[in-house]
Amino acid sequence: MPKYLISFEKDAMDHIPEEDFAEVGAAARAVCQEAEDAGVFVFSDGLSYDDGDVEHAVVDVDAMVIDGPYPESKELIGGIFIVDVPTREAALEWAAKVAVACRCAQDVRKFRGPNAV
Template identity: 50%
Template structure:
């Protein structure tokens, strides 16, 4: 089984304000389905009210992200699935629920994790 990151930036979610509760319910339904199927590992949205920081090896903390890197935001979910096709199918379900396209990334295999 391979782990996949399915994500979207927050500005990709564009829908009328009156649809907000339906989007919430639809997205929660997809996650509940994934949990019931045993393929959901973890998910959530980045709290954009909390600024990112960098922590160096010596413990020094600085505001911001790596130079040239955009601040990650939006929603993320990690699924453990048997095939890339299965990841694309789950991403399509999330895309419908969240009303926006989803990016699918595959984690590299690491036997120690």
């Protein structure tokens, strides 16, 4: 089955009050558990930008390391959820569940697959 990346931008959850984050986290974990129970869960996590350490780096084609996002980057990923489902429609259904749980829009993209060139 094809795998789909469901993701949202780094600042997509900035509108959520801090006191609601525990509820949002619980809702997101519930969607992950539902996907796991359905046998379609591959991976899910959020990306850290605020821990003070430079964890994000870009290695250019000349092997030069740039700490932080690539200078031309316009968007950074805030969180990802990967599912292994038979159709785009199924991926969109999971994206809708993630959107409700995380209270923000989700981007859905299909992986090319291991045999793609």
